[in-house]
Every structure is written in structure tokens, then in C-alpha cells.
Amino acid sequence: NAGVTQTPKFRVLKTGQSMTLLCAQDMNHEYMYWYRQDPGMGLRLIHYSVGEGTTAKGEVPDGYNVSRLKKQNFLLGLESAAPSQTSVYFCASSNPTDYTDTQYFGPGTRLTVL
Amino acid sequence: AQSVTQLGSHVSVSEGALVLLRCNYSSSVPPYLFWYVQYPNQGLQLLLKYTTGATLVKGINGFEAEFKKSETSFHLTKPSAHMSDAAEYFCAVSEDTPLVFGKGTRLSVIA
Numbered sequence: 001n002a003g004v005t006q007t008p009k010f011r012v013l014k015t016g017q018s019m020t021l022l023c024a025q026d027m028n029h030e031y032m033y034w035y036r037q038d039p040g041m042g043l044r045l046i047h048y049s050v051g052e053g054t055t056a057k058g059e060v061p062d063g064y065n066v067s068r069l070k071k072q073n074f075l076l077g078l079e080s081a082a083p084s085q086t087s088v089y090f091c092a093s094s095n096p097t098d099y100t101d102t103q104y105f106g107p108g109t110r111l112t113v114l
Numbered sequence: 115a116q117s118v119t120q121l122g123s124h125v126s127v128s129e130g131a132l133v134l135l136r137c138n139y140s141s142s143v144p145p146y147l148f149w150y151v152q153y154p155n156q157g158l159q160l161l162l163k164y165t166t167g168a169t170l171v172k173g174i175n176g177f178e179a180e181f182k183k184s185e186t187s188f189h190l191t192k193p194s195a196h197m198s199d200a201a202e203y204f205c206a207v208s209e210d211t212p213l214v215f216g217k218g219t220r221l222s223v224i225a
Contacts, residue, residue, distance in 0.1 A: 004157070033212065040123065042204060042217040043158070058212060090157055100146045100165045100208060105157030 001026050004106035006091050012112045013081045021076040021109050023091030031094045032074040033058075033103065034066060036087040043090065049074055081113045116141045116207045118216035126222040133177075133192040135219050137205030140186065147188040148206040148213065149179055158204060164188065175199070195223045 007022045023032065030051050035043040045058030049068040063085060065077045074093075078085060089109045095101040121136040139145055146165050150158040162173025169181040175198075179190045188205060200223045206213040 040217060043215040045212055045214075048212055059214075092157075100163070100210070102160045102163070103150075103158075103213065105159065107155075107157050 003027065004091055004093055004104050006089075006106040006109050008109060009107070010110050012114065013078075014114050015082060017081050018077070018079050019081065019111075020078075021089055021091075021111075023074045023076070023093075023106060025072055025074075025091075025093040025104070027093060027095075027104065028071070029093035029095055029104070030071070031101075032068065033092045033094075034064075034074065034076045035090045035092065036060065036085075037090060037108075038087050046076065046089075081111075083113045085111065086113045087111060116145060116209050116211070116214050118205050118207050118214060120203075120205050120216035120219050122219055123217065124220045124222065126224060127195045128224050129197055130194050133190070133195045133199065133221065135190040135203050135205075135221065137179075137188045137190065137216060138186050139188060139205070139207045141207060141209055143209050144183075146208040146210070147179075147181060148208070149173065149177070149188075149190050150204045150206060150215075152202045152204065152218075154201070161190070161203070195221075197223050197225065199223055 004025045033048040034046040047066040052071040091106040092103040094103045117140045119138045148163045149161040152158045164181045172178045205216040
């Protein structure tokens, strides 16, 4: 099993450009999450999904959109990138029980917006 | 709403010394509590978690944590630090909702 994979690993954008980050998991998990990690801020939840076709806002959703068209994939989109979105983005997934289940994290995507 | 406070953004210990990383939480209902570890340039992985039952929880790599309701704490300890323990540690809380993470504590281990 590959676990949770993220594509790409690194990306540099110019202000105003758009991009999509892909998260894929092969563990048949129902729940998937997108976080951003900034120095001194810990991890903050952007959006999450409790099943195929469902999404919900987290703590910091502004400027991001998500889609969960397939159970194994969770896409994070930036329609018009801003320097404030420079961060490391992590995807995670967990078993289909409740929020107490272990979250499995991907290796992260380092995004720089110039 | 639940929240987590980790005291000390950076902790430094000598190899073989006790590791103590502090976490206090705020929750309106009995919480679920977690410690995750992040090694350099990697994603997070679960160290241990408390959901119900025994308040002393043992995790991987010799770490343990004790849930103390009266002190609203869930401190992480390890009797003897190893160089490989150098990482960033995150405490997290859930009220059967998505996790809320603390800001993290970076642990350095000095030879």
C-alpha cells in the first residue's frame, strides 16, 4: 500500500495563477482532510470530506475549493493564488468510524506564491 | 469550542534525559486527545491517543501520556531521550469533530 500520496511535492506560482493539488489514498478511507502548516501556527484545517461527493469547510477555507468525486481522491484548488497561501499543504485520511480514528498523512506539498 | 495549548515552542534535552512536552486543552465535553509526531520533511504520524478508559496511554517509541481531567492536561513523556526523538510534536483534541491541533513543540536532543 502506498498510503496517502500527494502531487506535486513542490510548486512555485505567481500571484493570480491557479493550481490543483491532488491527494490520493489506497486505504479505502471515508474521511479525508486538507491542512496547511505555517511556522508557529501548527496545522490548520482547510476543508474536509466525510465521504464521496461531500465536502465541508474547516478553520481556514477562504481562497480554496475542494472536490471529492472519487472516494480515493481529494482535490484542493486555488483559483487565484496569493502570497498568503505560501505554505506546506498536507492531506490526511482516516477510517470510516468517527473523528477519533487515526489520521494518516501524506508527505506534503510545499507551495510558494510569488 | 475546543482548543489546545502547547507550552514551549522549543524544548531541548540531553540524550538519556526525561522528555516532558506539555499540552493543555479546553473542551466543553469529554475530549478525545492525541499526540502526533512530525519528523523533518515528512507528514505527521500518530504517537498515541486517549479516547476512553485508562487515563495513562502508552504509544510508540516509548512515549506515554496521562489524561488528567482536573488539570485539563495531556502531557507527553518519555523516560530517556534518544537522538532519533528529535522532531516536532503536536497535541490535538476532538469533541467527535475534526481534530484541532496545537501549534507544536520542537524537540531537540543534545548528545
